[in-house]
Amino acid sequence: MSNNKKVLIVLTNVATYGQTNDATGLWLGEATEFIDELFKVGIEVDYTSPNGGYVPIDPRSLNYLDENITSYYKDSDFQERALMHSIPAKEINPDDYSAIYYTGGHGVMWDFPNNPYLQRISEAIYKNGGYITSVCHGIAGLFFLQDDNRKPLIAGKKITGFTTAEEYLSGKVKKVPFMNETLAQQRGANFLKKRAYKPFAIQDGQLITGQNPFSPREVAHLLIQNIK
Template identity: 65%
Template sequence: MKKVLIVETNVTRYAGTHDATGLWLGESTEFAEELQKVGVEVDYVSPKGGFVPLDPRSMKYVDESIMEFYETPDFKTRALSKTLSPSEVNPDDYFAIYYAGGHGVMWDFPDDKELQSIAMAIYQQNGYVTSVCHGIAGLLNIKDESDHYLIAGKLSPDSRRVKKC
């Protein structure tokens, strides 16, 4: 059975500052938990692989459900300390890619060619390319083989809802 790939940031600080940033915790845990409740497996990837920092601002918005998922050995290991690197991902294993948010993504998602290639491959297999909040930065520069942006023309008339890419 195919899985969902969750993309997380490796950025620890806002560019040019000493201010900490990183993954918005709930935007990864809540999504992963809902998928696992219905039997869908997830993997975690980040642009560099390995360690994923948490945006400290996100911690004041956690609830009991987020904390319980955060504290699981699986999440602590696979989502925060040993994420896959893009070179370790086979797009054929996934039916969706989900770009989690957090302010750090603004620096490492938009220009990551390997993640763009993975997302495009999943899309070309009739898969889903999705994001939440700042995670949309990962969708901005994905282009098809004709050099057209994947998200071009995907906004609905009310500009608040996005169609399936």
Template identity: 60%
Template sequence: MMMNKVLVVLTNTTRYKGTDDATGLWLGEATEFVTEMSAAEIQVDYVSPQGGFVPLDPRSMKYTDQAIMETYETPDFQWRALSDSLTPDQVNPEDYVAIYYTGGHGVMWDFPDNQALQQIALAIYQQGGFITSVCHGIAGLLNIRDAEGHYLIANKSVTGFTTAEEVIAGKKSVVPFLNKAAVEKRGGHFRHKRFYREYAIQDDHLITGQNPFSAKAVGRKLVKALHATD
């Protein structure tokens, strides 16, 4: 497979539904992954369910480092990711070797039922590409079905933000579902390690990371997988 572009999926959700609490993209989950792609000379594009503006989860700004801020401050990221993200209908799946679903709690509301994004992801997968996610980004994988109507994650090992991590984050009572239960309901095998520790796994052409500290690991596994399929 030729090294080509990776499509990064971002949320448009600005608040936890039913509350006044702000949410949005967890910044590091985008920038740290993009940094890994840049190091491997893989280009990225950014898409969101509605296109355009992508909000940042304000809490994610407390967990930045120099590398995160360097990517955040680039004109490219400020414009293409946060201001003018693509709409799904602007995306040609044939241009991409992988799709990467970022997290931030907002994705729990606008990723699971977006059929346009599901069709893009499935097309990338069917042409030999990879579907990847980190943390709450697993929400984007939940309802992808294959040509026979089966859930793509059925009988696959995946990971995402755990119930223990929701409790620690203080959000268990406001999220619309819990990732482990949602995965298992669809026949998937939910794997995890200790809370807030880096953990990413690969099962065939699915690569998933557990929490915000796992974005780099997902990126590294994807780069390795892409080189293996070259």
């Protein structure tokens, strides 16, 4: 695996819970905390989204700003490349990347699972020996990926994501289209979890996944160990 390849950060274009007026979008820290760890060791990133362009931020994630997240939120490069002009997924060349990282926020539950471009990119990176990574609701990007035999890529793999218990605690159970934990198990995955809202990430081969909004740095640390 070449060390000079970038990591592709996947962001949502979905601003509301389905057809409601309840706002969602990217959970900001799940992007900024992850890239912060990568930047510390000189790994570059690009930002993509299913449609490209504007990426809405989940307003609730702005309640969790610390000095670090705020510095990225104010950063003109991050605003420009991630939030305003993310690259359309159909324009991405998978060969440019050593890994793909699916951020969370509830919006991703609508535009990550069945996007053919994201699937093509992820499967190609995996086939090239690269890593598929996610945090929290970003696990939605993994559910329908397939291996060479057209079987679920996550079948038999240890993965984690936002749990059913955490979904109840978030107060959004009636708004979401599915439960991550249930769908992962239906696809044959071995879904692991720790206590609600505690940092937790796990690696199984080329898959690296984190449980919740407190886990992006843990996912990044595992990835860095593999690609540096």
